[in-house]
Amino acid sequence: MPDSKLHVISTVSGDSQHIRHGDHTDTIESVDIVFRAQRKLSFTYGAIFFAVTLAIPAASVWWEGWYAVPIWGGFTANYLVVSLLYYIFLWTMAWTYSKQADKLDEQLMDMATAITATETAKEVEAE
Amino acid sequence: MNTIAIVLVIALIVFTISLSIFSRRFTRTTADFYLAGRKVGSFSNASAISGDYLSAASFLGVAGAVYASGLDGVWYAAGFAGGFMVVVLFIASALRRFGEYTVADFAFGRFGSNRIRLITVIAVLLTSLFYMAPQMFGAGTTWQVLVGKGAFGMDPYTTGVVVVAGIIAFYVAVGGMKGTTLNQIFQFWWLAFAMTMVVIFSFGNGFSYPQALADASESPIVNTKQMTVAELTTENPATGKTPYDSAASLMTEEELAKVDEFIASDAEGKIPVALPSANKLHELRDQLFSEPGHRYNTFDQFSMVLALVLGTAGLPHILNRYYTNPSGSAARRSTFWVLVFIGTFYIFAPIAGLAGLGFIKEYLAGGGTLNAATVHGLLVKPDQVMPTLAEILGGQWLMGIVSAGAFAAMFSTVGGLLIAAASAIGHDVYEKYVDPNATEAKRVAVGKIAVLAFAALALFIGLAIPKYGLDQAYPALIAMMVTWAFSVGASAFVPMLLTGIWWKGTTERGATAGMLVGLISAISIIFLNIFQQLGTVGKEGILGFFGALTFPVLFTFPLGLLTIIIVSKIDGQLPKNVDQIWMRIHGTASERHEKQHGLDKVGSMFTKGK
Numbered sequence: 001m002p003d004s005k006l007h008v009i010s011t012v013s014g015d016s017q018h019i020r021h022g023d024h025t026d027t028i029e030s031v032d033i034v035f036r037a038q039r040k041l042s043f044t045y046g047a048i049f050f051a052v053t054l055a056i057p058a059a060s061v062w063w064e065g066w067y068a069v070p071i072w073g074g075f076t077a078n079y080l081v082v083s084l085l086y087y088i089f090l091w092t093m094a095w096t097y098s099k100q101a102d103k104l105d106e107q108l109m110d111m112a113t114a115i116t117a118t119e120t121a122k123e124v125e126a127e
Numbered sequence: 128m129n130t131i132a133i134v135l136v137i138a139l140i141v142f143t144i145s146l147s148i149f150s151r152r153f154t155r156t157t158a159d160f161y162l163a164g165r166k167v168g169s170f171s172n173a174s175a176i177s178g179d180y181l182s183a184a185s186f187l188g189v190a191g192a193v194y195a196s197g198l199d200g201v202w203y204a205a206g207f208a209g210g211f212m213v214v215v216l217f218i219a220s221a222l223r224r225f226g227e228y229t230v231a232d233f234a235f236g237r238f239g240s241n242r243i244r245l246i247t248v249i250a251v252l253l254t255s256l257f258y259m260a261p262q263m264f265g266a267g268t269t270w271q272v273l274v275g276k277g278a279f280g281m282d283p284y285t286t287g288v289v290v291v292a293g294i295i296a297f298y299v300a301v302g303g304m305k306g307t308t309l310n311q312i313f314q315f316w317w318l319a320f321a322m323t324m325v326v327i328f329s330f331g332n333g334f335s336y337p338q339a340l341a342d343a344s345e346s347p348i349v350n351t352k353q354m355t356v357a358e359l360t361t362e363n364p365a366t367g368k369t370p371y372d373s374a375a376s377l378m379t380e381e382e383l384a385k386v387d388e389f390i391a392s393d394a395e396g397k398i399p400v401a402l403p404s405a406n407k408l409h410e411l412r413d414q415l416f417s418e419p420g421h422r423y424n425t426f427d428q429f430s431m432v433l434a435l436v437l438g439t440a441g442l443p444h445i446l447n448r449y450y451t452n453p454s455g456s457a458a459r460r461s462t463f464w465v466l467v468f469i470g471t472f473y474i475f476a477p478i479a480g481l482a483g484l485g486f487i488k489e490y491l492a493g494g495g496t497l498n499a500a501t502v503h504g505l506l507v508k509p510d511q512v513m514p515t516l517a518e519i520l521g522g523q524w525l526m527g528i529v530s531a532g533a534f535a536a537m538f539s540t541v542g543g544l545l546i547a548a549a550s551a552i553g554h555d556v557y558e559k560y561v562d563p564n565a566t567e568a569k570r571v572a573v574g575k576i577a578v579l580a581f582a583a584l585a586l587f588i589g590l591a592i593p594k595y596g597l598d599q600a601y602p603a604l605i606a607m608m609v610t611w612a613f614s615v616g617a618s619a620f621v622p623m624l625l626t627g628i629w630w631k632g633t634t635e636r637g638a639t640a641g642m643l644v645g646l647i648s649a650i651s652i653i654f655l656n657i658f659q660q661l662g663t664v665g666k667e668g669i670l671g672f673f674g675a676l677t678f679p680v681l682f683t684f685p686l687g688l689l690t691i692i693i694v695s696k697i698d699g700q701l702p703k704n705v706d707q708i709w710m711r712i713h714g715t716a717s718e719r720h721e722k723q724h725g726l727d728k729v730g731s732m733f734t735k736g737k
Contacts, residue, residue: 017706019707019714019716021716021717021720022720022723023723024716024719024720024723025716026710026714026715026716028706028709028710031709031710031713031714032709034713038713039629042216042217046213049209049213049216053209053432054429054432054433056202057419057428057429057432060408060419060428061408061428068412068418070341070344070417073336073337073338073341074338074339074340074341074342074343074416074417075337075340075417076198076417076418078198078417078418079198079201079417082201082202083201083205083474083477084474086205086208086209087470087471087473090209090211090466090470091467091470093212094211094212094215094463094466095463097459098215098459098460098462101456101459105455105715108714108715109719
């Protein structure tokens with residue numbers, strides 16, 4: 001690995017308002033905006049995940065049609081969900097969540113680039 | 128054990144050691160030793176995490192739990208998988224973005240105190256020990272079942288513990304995280320192959336999932352239990368019946384004659400009997416295979432799933448693997464693939480358990496004989512269902528593949544635990560406090576010594592469990608101990624990680640108090656439970672209530688979380704550089720920079736460290 005690249009890797013600077021890695025900057029405003037969006041996304045998905053996950057034992061306790069009535073061969077709805085459909089639910093959630101979280105990361109990327117450009121323009125103007 | 132199985136297990140061991148020796152030249156720096164140079168791609172890392180996560184308890188135990196308990200066993204598997212949703216939603220990418228090496232580094236970097244780093248180290252070591260214990264006990268019992276012979280004058284159990292601890296200590300110390308990662312990838316795919324083969328052979332022999340489930344649910348679940356003469360003949364005051372009376376209502380005359388003979392001889396030891404199962408959830412219903420209630424009552428139906436779901440996010444050997452990813456989004460992708468891999472595995476494991484129920488009964492009814500102990504057409508030890516089914520359906524070859532899979536599962540999990548423990552001692556303590564100026568070579572050497580020391584401790588624990596009678600106190604000790612590890616991890620780490628990542632107002636005092644409360648309360652309840660099982664703590668009063676909790680996490684997790692929130696609110700002393708910390712956790716400048724210079728590329732795990 002060339003030394004120049006190692007030098008680039010170690011260029012990290014910043015203060016309480018921004019952090020810079022090489023040519024790239026994060027500002028506290030842009031990170032806060034995307035953090036709030038990420039938090040909303042994560043906690044919305046989290047609420048759905050826990051609601052569905054806890055609904056399964058809840059139905060197992062209080063809904064006879066769920067746990068005691070065969071719907072296909074010996075499968076009750078409870079058995080079918082726990083042995084198969086729950087995993088499909090997990091895969092779908094993890095996939096869609098990851099895609100949406102990646103999108104938010106891209107937004108942060110654009111936002112930080114825009115903020116950096118604005119700051120540079122202001123500095124040039126002031127000079 | 129058959130020759131093919133022995134050959135395959137030896138081949139697995141040789142291959143494992145070879146991979147470590149191959150990886151040795153790529154393990155020069157601490158980043159190589161603990162993190163595989165942070166160059167593990169999503170798919171590879173997902174395979175390694177899956178290998179790390181799926182222990183022998185998962186490979187042999189889940190099918191066994193389904194075989195013995197039906198739907199409650201299936202739910203147990205689903206809970207294991209569900210835990211990774213908490214990881215992907217709340218922890219994976221933030222932990223990776225923060226960088227560093229370990230969970231203790233995160234605690235130190237986020238809250239800025241040595242105190243919280245040391246408490247985290249203690250929590251990591253305790254959680255690893257709690258998780259190591261069932262793995263080592265599993266190593267001994269698996270050797271007992273699959274090999275059945277001792278070596279160098281040791282009994283089979285001791286031989287299993289010594290062999291597994293020795294091999295893993297060697298391959299982790301030599302190969303570091305790179306060697307361990309390669310091994311875990313290989314070991315995961317081997318056990319996935321073994322599980323798939325058992326399922327394919329089941330369907331190939333006429334297994335129909337819906338029909339088998341209908342057949343298994345025609346009559347109530349029957350359990351097997353090994354009992355002493357005293358236990359068999361002691362009357363239950365509530366029903367006025369003895370276990371012998373219950374067994375007599377089920378067992379054939381021939382089977383019962385053996386029990387009568389055992390009672391008449393007043394012999395020491397235990398005899399297996401078949402007993403009807405009670406429905407703990409719907410007491411007026413028969414306990415059918417397709418219905419819940421065999422293992423868990425109402426309280427435990429909820430607490431079990433919460434314990435498993437939250438506990439996965441608190442296993443340090445799993446969390447550490449997220450630092451090996453090249454980026455936060457790669458960490459998320461890894462978790463998605465983990466869910467696909469282990470989800471498929473946990474779909475297959477219940478199929479094997481159910482298939483075992485039918486095929487083993489059919490085989491015995493047809494006059495077949497098995498090495499495993501059986502009574503009333505059922506295995507006395509349900510954990511033996513995988514190798515037994517493999518032998519019935521695929522002969523010596525399939526049983527060999529399954530045997531090697533069981534050892535692969537143990538190797539991969541204990542390997543991950545050793546790396547986690549070594550990084551806690553070598554990186555978090557030695558490098559930070561003992562000798563911060565140590566050379567890379569010295570740091571790596573300390574990491575290797577830590578691996579060997581922890582492997583010795585694991586060996587001691589494995590040998591101590593039967594010595595102190597813990598295996599007699601708990602009928603399903605491996606599953607029980609796994610839930611303890613989950614409970615300790617969930618109570619100590621998860622509240623700190625969740626608040627540290629998602630609530631800027633978390634203070635060092637709050638996080639420290641929450642970790643301590645979670646850790647101490649979880650361990651206290653676990654020991655109360657152990658002492659209650661060993662008969663030194665009664666079942667009455669407040670101690671009796673907490674001692675009876677199977678899954679303490681339902682109390683200890685909210686307790687830890689509330690402590691963090693309340694103490695942080697009262698304290699209000701945020702770290703001075705909290706905004707910088709925030710940008711480090713949630714910002715992407717570092718990743719964009721790495722991407723710009725091509726440093727995020729994976730596939731270079733085998734460049735030599737500088």
